[in-house]
Amino acid sequence: MLDIKFIRENAEIVRKSLRDRMGEAGTVDELLKLDMRHRQLLQEVEGLKATRNRVSDEIGRLKKQSEDAGKLIDEMKTVSQNIRSIDAEVKGVSQQISSLGLIIPNIVHSSVPVGGGEKDNVEIRKWGQAPVFKFKPLTHLEIGETQGILDFKVAAKLAGSGFAFFSGPGARLVRAMTGFMLDLHTEKHGYREVFPPFLVNRDCMLGTGQLPKLEKDMYRIDEEDLFLIPTAEVPVTNIHRGEIIDGEKLPLCYAAYTACFRREAGSYGKETRGLTRVHQFDKVELVKFVRPETSYDELEKLLSDAEEVLQKLGLHYRVVSLCTAEVSFAAAKCYDIEVWAPGEGKFLEVSSCSNFTDFQARRAGIRYRPASGARAEYVHTLNGSGVALPRVLIALLETYQQEDGSILIPDVLRSYMGGLETITSRESI
């Protein structure tokens, strides 16, 4: 959510940002019209309320002195009637304002490349090299099947298409990866580990900006109006919803492992085969609450924290700065990390690191006091995957496959795998 005052005073900046995002700028003017109407009505009704307050005091005084206040009470009945009807109008208008306000995306940062689609994203850097094979590398689907560590038939039997089922060393690999990533971020990068609920209420979803726009993309428990989290960003950012944080405590950095749930309605075809796009996946998420003036530096740090996961795993990847049309709704700037999957022969997105500036903070009411006694201000929030599991597993299996079909385990994971150095089909079920 943007500050209505900011929109009022900088309408052109907001319009430009919307156009750069390849969106409609008309909502801004609609919003401004409503805002003006809203303020008119406020002035009118507040004048009436001032009268009512004054006269009600007078009535109280008269009654105390056992004098007759009947006439004043009658007058105030009418005034109250008017107040009620104007208040109803105010409520209507301000509801329109907030629902419009909720669908206007964050303003993109000036460093974000302007562009209309994926092709306009700008590659920032590449790390490592694509592995070279003396044989034709298999895809993770083939590897998973021959090694008996990944079984989509069982998954489909249990839950339907778009789910994964890991087995034996495959399942252990999932556990190893989450442990490895959490340890790296907590022990080396200084994040505090948290383990939140996987279901959250509607307020959380509004706070981080998933609602109202993406309601159909999420799994919802009707009975309680709870949502399965699409990312740990939602519960973790909402930890401090409605709070004023002591400025001394910033930055607050959290790392969380959670399962993530996405309906992915409408995506079919080869994108949905294998682990590339599944309804449930595991992810370690990094979330930061920072002082506004530091947020872009913190974004770079967050990005490099996430990159280090891939570096330690020895996986080839690149970092991309998303263009204006691709930066997500709540973000002002976003980097994607894409890992190379040799079997697929392409880069796969495994992390999005975003600066949301004060956009989520304003929605969720997350403020801090810059100094004691100072006025509370909105924090900046950031988050990034550190990283998402399934696609990293794709890259891992495809990168470390050997000619005999076995899979070498990267050094950093071996202690998490009980010392196992290779996965071979002997291990399969």
Place this chain on the structure above:
RNA sequence: GGCGGGAUGUCCGAGUGGUUGAAGGAGGCGGUCUUGAAAACCGUUUGGCGGGUAACUGCCACGGGGGUUCGAAUCCCUCUCCCGCCGCCA
């Protein structure tokens, strides 16, 4: 799931229809005192939204929403959360 109790400012806590935006305390900030600190004392300290160049000023907010009333922190309804007891259960 059933019954009972509760939710007040940064925190604790008083307040059951009319100067209570809110006593009192703690904490924070400023000051007096002190070589310095502590203690003591004095003062100050909620947020949001409007209007005004400004000084200043209006409205709203006592968990959320709705209602009664000339007037609600205070009465009624409803929801959420917390605590206790019973039931159920990994």
